[in-house]
Amino acid sequence: MKVLALMEPNKVQWIEKEKPTAGPYDAILRPIAIAPCSSDVHTAFEGGAAKPAGFVLGHEAIGEIVEVGELVRDFKIGDKVVVPAGTPDWRARGIQEHNFKHPEGPFSSFMLSGSRDGVFAEFFMVNDADNNLAILPEDVSIDDALMTVDMVTTGFTGAELADIKFGDIVCVIGIGPVGLMAIAGAKLRGAARIFAVGTRPDCVALAKQYGATDIISYKEGNIAKQVLELTNGRGTDATIIAGGNAETFALAIAMTRFGGGNIANINYFTGTEYLPIPAAAYGLGMSGKTIRGDLCDGGRVRIERLLDMIRYGRIQPGKMVTHRFYGFNKIEEAFYVMRDKPKDLIKPVVYIDWSKEK
Ligand code: NAD
Numbered sequence: 117m118k119v120l121a122l123m124e125p126n127k128v129q130w131i132e133k134e135k136p137t138a139g140p141y142d143a144i145l146r147p148i149a150i151a152p153c154s155s156d157v158h159t160a161f162e163g164g165a166a167k168p169a170g171f172v173l174g175h176e177a178i179g180e181i182v183e184v185g186e187l188v189r190d191f192k193i194g195d196k197v198v199v200p201a202g203t204p205d206w207r208a209r210g211i212q213e214h215n216f217k218h219p220e221g222p223f224s225s226f227m228l229s230g231s232r233d234g235v236f237a238e239f240f241m242v243n244d245a246d247n248n249l250a251i252l253p254e255d256v257s258i259d260d261a262l263m264t265v266d267m268v269t270t271g272f273t274g275a276e277l278a279d280i281k282f283g284d285i286v287c288v289i290g291i292g293p294v295g296l297m298a299i300a301g302a303k304l305r306g307a308a309r310i311f312a313v314g315t316r317p318d319c320v321a322l323a324k325q326y327g328a329t330d331i332i333s334y335k336e337g338n339i340a341k342q343v344l345e346l347t348n349g350r351g352t353d354a355t356i357i358a359g360g361n362a363e364t365f366a367l368a369i370a371m372t373r374f375g376g377g378n379i380a381n382i383n384y385f386t387g388t389e390y391l392p393i394p395a396a397a398y399g400l401g402m403s404g405k406t407i408r409g410d411l412c413d414g415g416r417v418r419i420e421r422l423l424d425m426i427r428y429g430r431i432q433p434g435k436m437v438t439h440r441f442y443g444f445n446k447i448e449e450a451f452y453v454m455r456d457k458p459k460d461l462i463k464p465v466v467y468i469d470w471s472k473e474k
């Protein structure tokens with residue numbers, strides 16, 4: 117089968133690879149819509165986690181099932197399904213310790229394009245199909261559904277890690293698709309005021325639609341200082357990091373209130389050996405601020421719940437799709453668009469109609 121693979125850092129190309137096989141609990145899928153992710157770009161071009169030569173990228177997909185293992189109960193060939201970016205092995209020991217993201221070691225729930233070939237392929241395998249796939253509802257669009265698999269679940273994970281409460285003052289740093297969904301999540305959890313840090317006009321417009329009350333530009337100086345001024349020196353109750361570099365991490369800590377403030381990181385930091393904690397802003401170690409950072413929630417139930425939120429009008433994540441491509445071979449072009457980030461890009465999607473593919 118044909119796949120788009122990472123050969124070495126900075127070198128992505130089409131190659132032929134063996135079609136994957138399904139174990140008793142697994143399914144083999146053909147992609148019918150995929151989206152490249154900033155994380156694929158970090159991995160391929162920005163010094164992210166090392167991968168073996170010929171490793172298939174991509175972890176955001178809607179697919180059609182073409183094969184199921186003999187112990188799969190709830191899915192059959194021909195089903196159209198939404199595939200979460202996080203597909204833990206739900207039989208792993210760590211699951212019983214409620215460790216859903218790293219149950220068998222660091223990043224072990226991040227299988228597709230993490231520890232195993234991803235979805236930029238004619239076929240891909242999803243482990244533990246019954247627990248990791250969700251049926252694509254007829255009344256949910258491909259765009260909306262595809263955004264749940266990583267962008268919505270990750271942004272919402274940010275809002276959950278930040279433990280946002282009614283009336284909170286929140287800052288979301290970085291308003292690409294992940295940050296935009298963190299804003300939507302913060303609003304749904306009851307935030308009163310939401311600062312959004314970003315500059316691109318299309319992202320700013322959508323940030324306001326999703327719930328941002330104030331826009332701050334990191335190009336106009338220290339964002340922690342700006343937030344502290346706008347909050348009379350108090351700072352935020354919760355700060356969610358969804359973009360930026362190591363310095364951004366320090367600024368997030370600096371803008372968050374002493375005594376109970378929460379810092380939630382969902383950003384993928386590359387190019388830094390350490391993440392800085394500013395001693396004074398962290399109360400010389402005694403600030404009462406909590407720092408959390410994690411992978412997105414994965415699995416079937418998470419996705420089914422997010423799909424319900426779309427069906428009942430709570431979120432409209434499909435609005436983030438700005439660039440559309442048609443045909444399997446367009447995955448490469450879409451991936452480069454994601455890397456090069458034209459000013460009007462929020463999220464690209466590739467739609468694949470196998471009846472029209474040669
Ligand atoms: P994106 O690149 O589209 O958005 C990041 C935004 O941050 C951009 O708009 C950029 O202009 C902005 N930015 C850059 N420097 C900044 C700075 N100094 N201060 C403030 N903003 C700055 O990326 P995305 O798709 O929204 O993803 C955001 C991050 O989340 C990426 O690092 C991605 O790899 C990561 N991610 C994590 C998970 C997870 O499970 N935790 C899942 C998906 C994506």
Ligand code: ZN
Binds near residue numbers: 153175
């Ligand atoms: Zn991703």
